[in-house]
Amino acid sequence: MRRGQRAAGAPVRQFTNCRILRGGTLLREDLWVRGGRILDPEKLFFEERRMADEQRDCGGCILAPGFIDVQMNGGFGVDFSKATKDVGSGIALVAQRILAHGVTSFCPTLVTSPPEIYHKVLPQIPVKSGGPHGAGVLGVHLEGPFISREKRGAHPEAYLRSFEDNAFHDVLATYGALDNVRIVTLAPELNRSHEVIQALTAQGICVSLGHSVADLGTAEVAVQNGATFITHLFNAMLPFHHRDPGIVGLLTSDQLPPGHCIFYGMIADGIHTNPAALRIAHRAHPQGLVLVTDAVPALGLGNGRHTLGQQEVEVNGLIACIAGTKTLCGSIAPMDVCIRHFLQATGCSVESALEAASLHPAQLLGLEKTKGSLDFGADADFVVLDDTLHVQATYISGELVWKAEEAGP
Amino acid sequence: MRLVILDNYDLASEWAAKYICNCIVKFKPGQDRYFSLGLPTGSTPLGCYKKLIEYYKSGNLSFKYVKTFNMDEYVGLPRNHPESYHSYMWNNFFKHVDIDPNNAHILDGNAEDLQAECDAFEQKIKEAGGIDLFVGGIGPDGHIAFNEPGSSLVSRTRLKTLAMDTILANAKYFDGDLSKVPTMALTVGVGTVMDAREVMILITGAHKAFALYKAIEEGINHMWTVSAFQQHPRTIFVCDEDATLELKVKTVKYFKASCFLIMIELMHVQVHNV
Secondary structure, eight states, rough: OOOOOOOOOOOOEEEEEEEHHHHHHHEOOOOOEETTTTTHHIIIIIIIIIOOOOOEEEEEEEEOEEEEEEEEEEEEETTTOOOTHHHHHHHHHHHHHHHTTTEEEEEEEOOOOOHHHHHHHHHHOOOOOOBBBBBBBEEEEEEOOSOTTOOTTTTTTGGGOOOTTHHHHHHHHHHHHOOOEEEEEEESTTTTHHHHHHHHHHHEEEEESSSBBOOOOOOHHHHHHTTOOOSSSSBBBBOBBBBGGGGGGGGSSOOOOOTTEEEEEHHHHHHOHHHHHHHHHHHHHHGEEOOOBBTTTTSSSSSSEEEEEEEEEETTTTTEEEEOOOEEEEEOOHHHOOOOOOOHHHHHOHHHHHHHHHHHHHHTTTTTSSOOOOOTBOOOEEEEEEETEEEEEEEEEEEEEOOOOOOOO | OOOEEESSHHHHHHHHHHHHHHHHHHHHHTTTTTTEEOOOOSTHHHHHHHHHHHHHHTSSSSTEEEEEEESEEEEETTTTTTSSHHHHHHHHHHGGSOOOOGGGOOTTTOOHHHHHHHHHHHHHHHHTOOOSSSEEETTTOOBBBBBOTTTTTTSSSSEOOOOOOHHHHHHHHHHGGGGOOEEEEOOOOOHHHHTOEEEEEEESSSSGGGHHHHHHOOOOOBBBGGGGGGGGGSSEEEEEEGTTSSSHHHHHHHHHHHHHHHHHEEEEEEEETO
């Protein structure tokens, strides 16, 4: 995926006057980059006996790994689940616009759709490196159609499916080729789910539990079979009950395979999850929390009425409702807003809040060696933030890809 | 010998840093004229390094035309081990200033042929025209660099086995586990440091007081190798009050009085805003 040059001749860039997130702490260190990767300056000094070719003063800002959004249904008027004439352009538009939110990699998400849509759309969303054109595409997140009828939420009932006949073959028949797929959300109470989970995991696809009425026992078996993620915790699942905590109970389950961390997505827009619920989850299992936007096409459209497909949507600040009603129709909080809200609601450290949007999604996808951190050798995808965690600039492979407008004179 | 006594560690560090800064600035280093500086490691010079970095950052001092030669390095410790002297120098000094990596010389404790590495180091010092100012520290057993008690006072850069005192003193940097502490090191010799045109020894803390006493009030003795500098034409010992605790009141009073002369000397080379 990475085609950056690692030639020793590539210029060395030193980002100075900053605090970098490394090893779970904000360190007062310079960030060195070469050939699109984070460089070890001590090695450069003693082995290659070289200094930086260019220094950039970061004005005392925080440098965090670029944010990774593993659940985005669309944005800026684009709906990823729609088989438009040019799916690629829609992806590209969103990929470019989310750079302003500090997102450097994402998983375009398709909601429950008929097989024709998957067959048409999936091949048009290849895995792609990020750059000045936009955030990188890590693979598609398929949310549905193998989910619970009762907990389908806004997913269209007509297209829900089960795989009880042919298990994995049903999955393949529905989706078509799985080359571009990274995450699949399914309900583990569906018959033969363990076969499907095992088969998907064997293909390197992350299986997530969501839109489900599974009890804790069923959820635990699913994790033992390979599931590693929970899709938007609390939403579209049974509520926590003290005698059967359901999927939520996975956060403190003692039945998980040893050494395995269960990750869970949370929409921290201040609307879809009560801050107290956010705090309970975070305190129970801080290492597994993954911030997601679960953004819908209304993201980024600004206040007012918008027509999105068959829907009329009214946007007011961070709230998107079906026009003329108070019915929420999806999240429209950008990732950096979610991070700030998460920080404020949980009172966690800045480092924790940043890791929830970078390191944890990278770990979920097994990419932590190259993404989600500023360790030596990792891809130089990072965000420059001020002390209030507002994005000042975004870098991919060490190149500036977005910058905040300077305040006027 | 000059003995400069400051009230506390911070003032001693600042004095030493100003002295080094003034030496470099007065020398007027340039493309064909490098200033050669010998450097120590350990906890004593940390304050001094911090001040030097401050002077660089405020634009008063540049290391662009300075060559540095460190005193020693452990044998067998990976270069990027957090306790190696390469790591120490990178984290506490080199990464903060504008020194050219080609001019920062540290012995390689992982060289294939350790004695050849030592000989090459001596050769590099020779090629640099000798050392203008060698800054050093003193161990509790009176050693300079790793010239442990019993080292020849005319020794050159070589491989040394570390004394038990030193290994015990270093254990705190290796999780208190004696088995993890290196037992050998490459070190400049007493003779190597004696060759420098000027020597500055930093000594702070009560735990160094006895060693300072042995070094300057007793005779020259290979059991207290720092005592060799009694025979160097230009040596300064910079210390804090605590380090003088084992000295005679007479010695301390004498040197405190003669400090004025050094201050006047320094005033001729004022560095702006320093």
